[in-house]
Amino acid sequence: DEVLRIVRLEGQQKKKVREYSLGMKQRLGLAAALLGRPKLLLLDEPTNGLDPAGIQEMRELISDLPKHYGMTVMVSSHLLSEIDQMATDVGIIDRGKLIYQGSLRKLHEKAKGSIHIQVLNQTAAMRILEEHGESFTLENGMLVLEEREEVQVAELVALLAGHGAQVTGVSGQQKSLEDIFLTLTGKQVSL
Numbered sequence: 150d151e152v153l154r155i156v157r158l159e160g161q162q163k164k165k166v167r168e169y170s171l172g173m174k175q176r177l178g179l180a181a182a183l184l185g186r187p188k189l190l191l192l193d194e195p196t197n198g199l200d201p202a203g204i205q206e207m208r209e210l211i212s213d214l215p216k217h218y219g220m221t222v223m224v225s226s227h228l229l230s231e232i233d234q235m236a237t238d239v240g241i242i243d244r245g246k247l248i249y250q251g252s253l254r255k256l257h258e259k260a261k262g263s264i265h266i267q268v269l270n271q272t273a274a275m276r277i278l279e280e281h282g283e284s285f286t287l288e289n290g291m292l293v294l295e296e297r298e299e300v301q302v303a304e305l306v307a308l309l310a311g312h313g314a315q316v317t318g319v320s321g322q323q324k325s326l327e328d329i330f331l332t333l334t335g336k337q338v339s340l
Contacts, residue, residue, distance in 0.1 A: 152180040152181075152183045152184055153180055155180070155183060155210075155218075156176040156177070156179050156180045156183070156210060157176065157206070157210070158173065158176055158177060158180060161173065170203075171198055171199060171203070172199050172200070172202075172203035172206065172207070175195065175196075175198075175199060175203070175207060176206075176207070176210070179192075179195070179207075179210065183214075183218075186218075186220075187220060188219075188220055188221065189220065189221045189223065190214065190220055190221070190222045190223070191223050191225070192211065192222065192223070192224045192225070193224075193225045193226075194225065194226050194227070194228075195207055195211060195224060195226070196208065196226070196228060196231055204231065208231060208234055208235045211224065211235055212235045224236065229325070229326040229327040229330055230325065230326065230327065232253075232326060233253070233325065233326040236253050237252065237253060237254075238250075238251060238252055238253060239251070239253050239256060239326075241330060241333055241334070243333070243334040248333055248334070249333060253326075256326075256329060257323060257324070257326075257329070260323075260324040260328070260329045260332070261295055261296050261324070262296040262321055262322050262323045262324055263293050263294065263295060263296055263321070263322045264293070264294045264295070264296060264297065264302055264305075264319065264320075264321055264322075265288070265291045265292070265293055265318075265319070265320045265321075265322055266291060266292040266293075266294070266305075266306070266309070266316060266318070266319050267290070267291050267292075267316070267317045267318035267319070268292065268309060268314045268315055268316050268317065269314075269315035269317055270313055270314050270315050271287075271290070271292075271314075273312060273313050273314045273315075274292055274309050274314035274316075275292070277308060277309055277312045277314060278292065278294075278309075281308065283305070296321065302319065302321075306319055
């Protein structure tokens with residue numbers, strides 16, 4: 150009863166498994182794995198085949214297990230966006246070799262993001278950036294620069310605005326876990 154409650158299948162004991170949805174079957178499998186109260190739970194592609202609601206529910210269940218039941222949960226998955234939303238620590242394996250192991254937060258901190266600046270006068274903005282030795286690219290009509298401290302972003306915006314570039318928007322873009330993986334494994338030339 151307790152593991153059925155944990156996986157949110159309480160009240161479904163009488164229902165035949167063949168009548169379960171795929172998400173219910175996934176949760177039943179998780180319940181079976183929890184019966185022995187393991188200290189380490191290994192899950193391979195636990196959200197495979199689930200619809201968006203099922204994925205979210207499974208992700209929440211998996212994320213709650215360490216906090217509420219004191220167990221370590223190790224998830225193997227190719228869905229890096231899912232790992233990014235539920236893991237605290239990651240290991241990245243490339244061609245059978247562990248190339249990163251540690252905090253997901255630290256991995257994101259090490260990966261440089263970018264600053265996207267929207268301007269009305271793109272010609273003036275590009276000239277100003279070139280004159281000040283700033284390297285940038287253009288993406289979807291926006292100026293894209295390497296991530297920098299907030300004070301530096303404010304100074305850059307003031308510089309552009311002061312020289313007639315007419316800044317209309319600024320946003321920071323974090324690299325996704327997928328982008329970081331591709332960079333670490335050398336499977337992506339540039340970001």
